[in-house]
Amino acid sequence: MVLAANPAGRRDESADLTQSLTISIDAMGGDHGPSVVVPACAKALADLPHVRLLLHGDEAAIRAEMERASGLDGRVEIRHAERVIAMDEKPAQALRRGKGTSMWAAVEAVREGEADCAVSAGNTGALWAISRLILRMIGDVERPALVASMPHASGITTFLDVGANVDCDARLLVEFAVMGEAYHRAAHGVARPTVGLLNVGSEEMKGHEEVREANRILREGGVDLDYRGFVEGDDITKGCVDVIVTDGFTGNVALKAMEGAARFMYGELRAALTNGPFATLGFLLARSSLLRFREKISPPPAAPILGLNGLVLKCHGSADERDFAKALRAAAEVAQSGFASEIERNMRRLPAALAPAAAASADGAA
Amino acid sequence: MVLAANPAGRRDESADLTQSLTISIDAMGGDHGPSVVVPACAKALADLPHVRLLLHGDEAAIRAEMERASGLDGRVEIRHAERVIAMDEKPAQALRRGKGTSMWAAVEAVREGEADCAVSAGNTGALWAISRLILRMIGDVERPALVASMPHASGITTFLDVGANVDCDARLLVEFAVMGEAYHRAAHGVARPTVGLLNVGSEEMKGHEEVREANRILREGGVDLDYRGFVEGDDITKGCVDVIVTDGFTGNVALKAMEGAARFMYGELRAALTNGPFATLGFLLARSSLLRFREKISPPPAAPILGLNGLVLKCHGSADERDFAKALRAAAEVAQSGFASEIERNMRRLPAALAPAAAASADGAA
Numbered sequence: 012m013v014l015a016a017n018p019a020g021r022r023d024e025s026a027d028l029t030q031s032l033t034i035s036i037d038a039m040g041g042d043h044g045p046s047v048v049v050p051a052c053a054k055a056l057a058d059l060p061h062v063r064l065l066l067h068g069d070e071a072a073i074r075a076e077m078e079r080a081s082g083l084d085g086r087v088e089i090r091h092a093e094r095v096i097a098m099d100e101k102p103a104q105a106l107r108r109g110k111g112t113s114m115w116a117a118v119e120a121v122r123e124g125e126a127d128c129a130v131s132a133g134n135t136g137a138l139w140a141i142s143r144l145i146l147r148m149i150g151d152v153e154r155p156a157l158v159a160s161m162p163h164a165s166g167i168t169t170f171l172d173v174g175a176n177v178d179c180d181a182r183l184l185v186e187f188a189v190m191g192e193a194y195h196r197a198a199h200g201v202a203r204p205t206v207g208l209l210n211v212g213s214e215e216m217k218g219h220e221e222v223r224e225a226n227r228i229l230r231e232g233g234v235d236l237d238y239r240g241f242v243e244g245d246d247i248t249k250g251c252v253d254v255i256v257t258d259g260f261t262g263n264v265a266l267k268a269m270e271g272a273a274r275f276m277y278g279e280l281r282a283a284l285t286n287g288p289f290a291t292l293g294f295l296l297a298r299s300s301l302l303r304f305r306e307k308i309s310p311p312p313a314a315p316i317l318g319l320n321g322l323v324l325k326c327h328g329s330a331d332e333r334d335f336a337k338a339l340r341a342a343a344e345v346a347q348s349g350f351a352s353e354i355e356r357n358m359r360r361l362p363a364a365l366a367p368a369a370a371a372s373a374d375g376a377a
Numbered sequence: 378m379v380l381a382a383n384p385a386g387r388r389d390e391s392a393d394l395t396q397s398l399t400i401s402i403d404a405m406g407g408d409h410g411p412s413v414v415v416p417a418c419a420k421a422l423a424d425l426p427h428v429r430l431l432l433h434g435d436e437a438a439i440r441a442e443m444e445r446a447s448g449l450d451g452r453v454e455i456r457h458a459e460r461v462i463a464m465d466e467k468p469a470q471a472l473r474r475g476k477g478t479s480m481w482a483a484v485e486a487v488r489e490g491e492a493d494c495a496v497s498a499g500n501t502g503a504l505w506a507i508s509r510l511i512l513r514m515i516g517d518v519e520r521p522a523l524v525a526s527m528p529h530a531s532g533i534t535t536f537l538d539v540g541a542n543v544d545c546d547a548r549l550l551v552e553f554a555v556m557g558e559a560y561h562r563a564a565h566g567v568a569r570p571t572v573g574l575l576n577v578g579s580e581e582m583k584g585h586e587e588v589r590e591a592n593r594i595l596r597e598g599g600v601d602l603d604y605r606g607f608v609e610g611d612d613i614t615k616g617c618v619d620v621i622v623t624d625g626f627t628g629n630v631a632l633k634a635m636e637g638a639a640r641f642m643y644g645e646l647r648a649a650l651t652n653g654p655f656a657t658l659g660f661l662l663a664r665s666s667l668l669r670f671r672e673k674i675s676p677p678p679a680a681p682i683l684g685l686n687g688l689v690l691k692c693h694g695s696a697d698e699r700d701f702a703k704a705l706r707a708a709a710e711v712a713q714s715g716f717a718s719e720i721e722r723n724m725r726r727l728p729a730a731l732a733p734a735a736a737a738s739a740d741g742a743a
Contacts, residue, residue, distance in 0.1 A: 099580050101582055164641065211626055245640070259577070260577055263577040268613055268638075273638055273642060275530065276642050290662065293662030296655045297655065
């Protein structure tokens with residue numbers, strides 16, 4: 012554990028990637044709570060020998076699940092939390108009464124340097140607001156953003172914001188561009204990621220005022236980025252740029268629309284491949300290829316919140332055991348990528364003219 | 378031909394569905410122009426014995442393509458147009474200099490009662506603005522909307538607006554709900570379609586101001602609709618409601634994101650199924666099922682513009698021969714659905730309080 016010397020969860024990029032790592036988990040989050048989280052932990056730890064876990068939540072419920080799982084002894088510490096934040100609780104309410112909940116405690120462990128990152132499948136708005144309050148923003152960051160990693164034929168597109176900020180002005184979109192670019196470099200080792208702004212067409216006059224103004228700043232405002240202009244919805248899975256920036260409303264809808272389309276297609280494919288003896292035989296012969304295919308087209312089930320002094324990942328609420336285990340593996344990887352210091356360094360590239368707005372509004376939560 | 382008696386392209390719903398029908402086509406529209414449009418016409422006419430076509434555009438170029446195609450003689454009339462609207466032309470510019478272009482003439486033929494509908498794969502913004510100017514809006518409609526038909530496991534979701542109106546206030550979203558519901562009833566024979574409003578969560582407090590206000594009006598404003606509240610991005614392909622309403626920015630991004638995801642998945646699937654001898658053999662055995670699968674998951678390549686005195690369909694710009702032929706078949710079907718009179722009847726259901734705004738701004742184009 013090197014956490015005491017690294018309270019903000021920022022690791023030296025030259026650090027040994029197999030050094031010990033602690034993940035703090037909201038064991039009560041998501042639609043299923045400990046009954047999914049605990050077996051997922053057992054699954055993930057089997058592949059992550061250097062990781063130990065802090066499990067926050069109802070001790071009795073967690074213990075009961077641990078008795079059914081294996082490989083957790085000596086690698087998990089339970090931290091009892093009396094209360095839970097409901098999936099439909101408003102962020103403002105979660106901030107008022109959140110102290111002492113499993114989510115709050117999971118994030119607090121990151122601030123206290125007891126864990127390298129926190130993972131929750133709970134209420135997104137509450138997790139965002141609580142993380143923002145407890146960990147505070149890096150430097151001049153105005154609002155943290157949720158980032159999704161979308162697969163394409165030859166790699167990953169970093170796509171943000173996917174739901175944390177419903178209303179975004181031009182300044183915020185530029186901030187997301189800087190954070191997303193820094194994150195992509197740290198997480199995927201690309202020296203100079205390319206950046207695009209999501210719009211309804213590629214011509215300069217397209218889109219609403221915010222997106223046109225952000226385009227102008229990124230082109231002329233002296234932000235040192237490899238900015239490629241407007242991109243469209245189908246570019247998210249095309250890989251024509253590394254980072255795609257949008258507001259949290261559009262990003263959330265697009266992300267879920269793509270997830271839904273993938274689920275629909277996979278369901279129809281399964282139906283097509285069990286329809287009659289030839290198709291079924293074909294399916295059996297192609298089975299291992301199809302499983303690899305499914306793995307490749309599935310986006311990681313965890314989205315980091317960028318811009319905080321510490322790492323918090325949101326796992327989707329309906330995650331099953333396999334999804335939550337994948338989220339823990341993603342958390343371990345991102346925690347060791349040094350992305351936070353990369354973001355801090357890069358936020359200094361925001362033009363001076365844009366900075367004051369950030370400083371002024373960085374105090375209030377949610 | 379019953380067009381002279383039916384100048385707005387509105388047919389009696391009890392009309393004989395095999396009666397003659399004229400489609401007016403912008404032969405120069407799209408990325409490929411006549412080289413795709415003309416062979417697509419030949420393909421579509423083979424299945425549509427009751428249809429004849431007006432082809433607007435460069436007569437020499439159209440004739441050259443017609444010599445290579447078969448089955449067009451006596452069923453196609455060429456209307457020479459000197460000029461073409463460029464794919465990147467601004468709508469305002471297209472309005473100023475559009476007269477005499479192939480797109481303008483294609484829409485004009487609908488107003489003149491010479492055709493039942495117009496189809497163009499050209500510039501979306503220009504087509505929307507020109508159609509609005511030439512055909513004018515039905516009754517109290519404030520702004521026409523582009524509607525996409527998204528496949529789901531057991532039917533079609535009507536999804537609008539997918540790109541015509543980038544900025545939408547609450548009143549406009551309510552108008553889209555009324556038009557979309559009427560269109561779904563006419564096009565798919567569902568007596569009382571269910572309607573949802575696209576948002577980032579299903580709770581009442583979620584989303585931006587416009588979507589929350591539209592939700593309030595649809596719940597409490599006396600609009601006679603089977604309104605089911607907020608839905609999310611993955612509901613578009615779930616089929617939980619028949620009609621999903623959103624602004625043109627979000628709708629365009631979501632539609633293209635889903636199209637991109639489907640294309641990516643299909644590409645990966647093909648790669649997986651040709652990867653090694655077992656997979657390839659499996660692919661060959663399952664081939665016909667996979668082709669049916671592909672057909673089922675592909676959304677129709679043409680989107681009607683709702684709210685006009687006449688039918689105009691936008692086909693996507695990169696359409697190939699197969700896509701444009703499908704667009705013509707879709708046009709023939711929609712033209713006979715009686716949807717326009719259904720919309721006109723239903724717009725009267727908009728609460729009186731909402732109507733004046735519409736009347737006031739219905740005059741200006743684009």
